[in-house]
Amino acid sequence: MITLTVDDRTIEAPEGSSVLSACLAAGITIPHLCWLEADTPADAPAACRLCFVEIDGFREPVTACTVTVENGMTVHTGTDAVRNLQKTALKLLLSVHRVDCKHCPANKACALQDIARFLGVGLTCKPFERVLKEPDVDPRHPVLDYHPNRCVLCGLCVRVCRHRHGKSQLSFAGRGFETVVGYFDADPGAAADCLSCRACLDVCPTGALVVRTGDDG
Numbered sequence: 001m002i003t004l005t006v007d008d009r010t011i012e013a014p015e016g017s018s019v020l021s022a023c024l025a026a027g028i029t030i031p032h033l034c035w036l037e038a039d040t041p042a043d044a045p046a047a048c049r050l051c052f053v054e055i056d057g058f059r060e061p062v063t064a065c066t067v068t069v070e071n072g073m074t075v076h077t078g079t080d081a082v083r084n085l086q087k088t089a090l091k092l093l094l095s096v097h098r099v100d101c102k103h104c105p106a107n108k109a110c111a112l113q114d115i116a117r118f119l120g121v122g123l124t125c126k127p128f129e130r131v132l133k134e135p136d137v138d139p140r141h142p143v144l145d146y147h148p149n150r151c152v153l154c155g156l157c158v159r160v161c162r163h164r165h166g167k168s169q170l171s172f173a174g175r176g177f178e179t180v181v182g183y184f185d186a187d188p189g190a191a192a193d194c195l196s197c198r199a200c201l202d203v204c205p206t207g208a209l210v211v212r213t214g215d216d217g
């Protein structure tokens with residue numbers, strides 16, 4: 001086991017694990033959206049840019065999901081620099097998000113709401129301008145509706161589908177602001193099994209994937 005100090009607490013973690021994994025296992029909260037428990041520091045996508053920490057000896061804050069624990073490491077999870085980066089990352093996500101929690105199936109079980117509460121910020125995107133995608137709902141999947149303006153592009157749905165089935169029914173498409181997750185020319189036969197699998201629905205941290213009304217029995 002590796003021994004490290006996090007916010008003046010001594011914790012232990014298995015060799016090779018990430019700082020994020022070590023902290024979460026010790027009950028230390030670090031906002032994150034794109035990390036899967038199976039991720040190693042080498043293969044974590046580091047897409048959400050939320051899990052910043054400061055580590056003694058590092059010149060700048062780093063993403064906790066991509067740094068491997070080391071004996072004697074000293075980690076700080078709540079410095080001003082860390083919080084500023086996390087608030088900026090959250091506001092950028094909210095700048096392309098339709099915040100309509102009352103009509104969202106994820107309301108009260110949403111990672112964005114939890115992170116906003118943890119960081120002490122509202123679900124506004126100021127000072128950024130809010131820009132939304134069209135159309136608001138993409139119905140190309142045979143049984144699921146995808147809501148691009150609720151999607152944080154964490155990629156968890158794409159990855160859990162691939163982990164479970166060897167090949168993902170979902171994929172990223174487009175670039176920059178136009179990036180979306182969807183069902184593009186995947187195997188139509190396999191898609192019929194999506195309702196019994198539901199891995200993507202379960203892992204999605206927001207309300208971006210929804211069983212189309214009438215398809216859920």
Ligand code: SF4
Pocket residue numbers: 097098099100101102104105106107108110111112113123150206207208
């Ligand atoms: S995904 Fe979360 S923040 Fe967005 S509308 Fe739904 S509940 Fe609100």
Ligand code: SF4
Pocket residue numbers: 150151152153154155156157158181200203204205206208209
């Ligand atoms: S649909 Fe959900 S799980 Fe997939 S990328 Fe968007 S927010 Fe993440």
Ligand code: FES
Pocket residue numbers: 031032033034035045046047048049050051063064065066
């Ligand atoms: S969890 Fe580390 S960048 Fe998303």
